Amino acid sequence: MDSSTSRPAVVIDNGTGYTKMGFAGNVEPCFIVPTVVAVNDSFINQSRSSAKGSNWLAQHSAGVMADLDFFIGEEGLSRSRSNNTYTPTNPIRNGQVDNWDAMERFWQQCIFNYLRCDPEDHYFLLTESPLTAPESREYTGEIMFETFNVPGLYIAVQPVLALAAGYTTSKCEMTGVVVDIGDGATHVVPVADGYVIGSSIKSIPISGKDVTLFIQQLMQEYNKHDKEPAKYIKHYRGIKPKTGAPYSCDIGYERFLGPEVFFSPEIYSSEFTTPLPAVIDKCIQSAPIDTRRALYKNIVLSGGSTMFKDFHRRLQRDLKKIVDARVLASDARLGGELKAQPVEVNVLSHPIQRYAVWFGGSVLASTHEFFAACHTKAEYEEYGASICRTNPVFKGMY
Structure with a gap:
């Protein structure tokens, strides 16, 4: 048996807002980070100017530094706030990968800086939106097999994993x-x-970010919240990331009117009711x-x-x-x-539903059937990235 099948598989659930990552068999992900990549623009601009001047050594050096000087997650957000040379990028928009270069950088940091594992020693389970195009799976397979040289890969549909977790x-x-x-x-x-x-x-x-935007528009109170503020109103304090100044706000009836946009969407948008x-x-x-x-x-x-x-x-x-x-x-x-x-x-409703997709991946990647269902490096080298267009449903849990 391949030694990599004796090690726990890496499970990475890439979401629009946050990415959950960890190892199969765990109940919760090891890390939860914002799906953001902050790249140093100065090296990218230097590489472009060097290309015009045909200085190949400077161009090569600037290109190498651009590939190395980037940050992800909270660190990427903080760098972009404190340093104007770093520009934040969201690799995923509305559940679909929008920037594959940024996505590759993001996976690189996930594997080496957060999980601190050798990708050649672990099978990988990645997740995708139910409306993802087959070509997107091919791009994912190329990056995983070519860049990270993983021994095996399974791309699971997120709702199926959530069902397994529920x-x-x-x-x-x-x-x-x-x-x-x-x-x-x-x-x-x-x-x-x-x-x-x-x-x-x-x-x-309508999604989670719309609830946040809607609550921001509703920062005022209803009568019953005014009469019993201790019961209904929550007081929050924080520090502004740019200025460092403290702030506080009271949130009352917005706590129930926020999720109400899912049941009465007309109060938020006239386009979808x-x-x-x-x-x-x-x-x-x-x-x-x-x-x-x-x-x-x-x-x-x-x-x-x-x-x-x-x-x-x-x-x-x-x-x-x-x-x-x-x-x-x-x-x-x-x-x-x-x-x-x-x-x-x-x-x-269950306690794990916040990380249901990741937990479902953790459970299914812990079964013996998982390794047999994965696409292997050998299959990729023989047939190409088209093997990643379909992933067999394995029945290890039912």
Whole structure:
């Protein structure tokens, strides 16, 4: 057996806002860092000016320094604030990789500076958005096999991993709907026996960052919060990153009106007015009819923006109203001759849902089937990057 299969696999969940990374078998990721890369512009500009002057040695030196002088995560953000020569870049926008050079730099720092491991000694599990193009998987495979020389790679769809993390029994239920609300993207994804029903995926243009922006617009109070400030209002203090000056703010009714944008989106945007429960219902209704009851029964939450108090109860209540109304309408059309069976609606909330995607990857990458399902370096050298377009669903958990 290859020695790399005896070591824990590296699990990296790249999100729009934050990246979670660690080793398979752990309950929580080792590091959670903002998905930001700050590159020194002075070396890039120097390289361009050297190219015009045909000074190949200066051009080469500037290019090498540009490849080395960069920072990621919180360190990258702090450098860009304190030094104007560093420009922050977001490699991922709305769940899709937007800048592959920055993404390669980001992975480099993740592997060598944070996880401090040799990529040639570990299999890798990376995650992707459910709407990622096959060409993007090829780019990922080229970087991992060519740049980092990894022995094996598996690119998993994020909702499938979240579903694997959301099980409540000894056996993992791989049929359900994943409501994944991250910082930059919100997806409603139906999964049947581990396979994503691609034609039924729904995506809405409201995500975690919109909740933050909406709260910033609502920094005032309601009457009941004024009458009982100690009960409803939270006091926050902090330090401004640029000036170092302290600041404080009171947040009251904004705490519940923030996540309300998912249930009443018209209060935030006039362009998208369909509530999240209605989007989930449309998603399930567009799935094959023999999977719908199982999908309603297992709705799994994923992402930090689903961690609001009682978010799952509100979602289950509103969705149940929609489903019950449809059942009553069906009974009325049949005139009482036949009565439809009630549909069970269940929205699962669990303590690990903030890192559900990463935790699901950690669990699945701990199974023996994982290594057999991975694409290997030898396969890449023989067939090329096209092998990364598809990843087999392995059944180690159910």
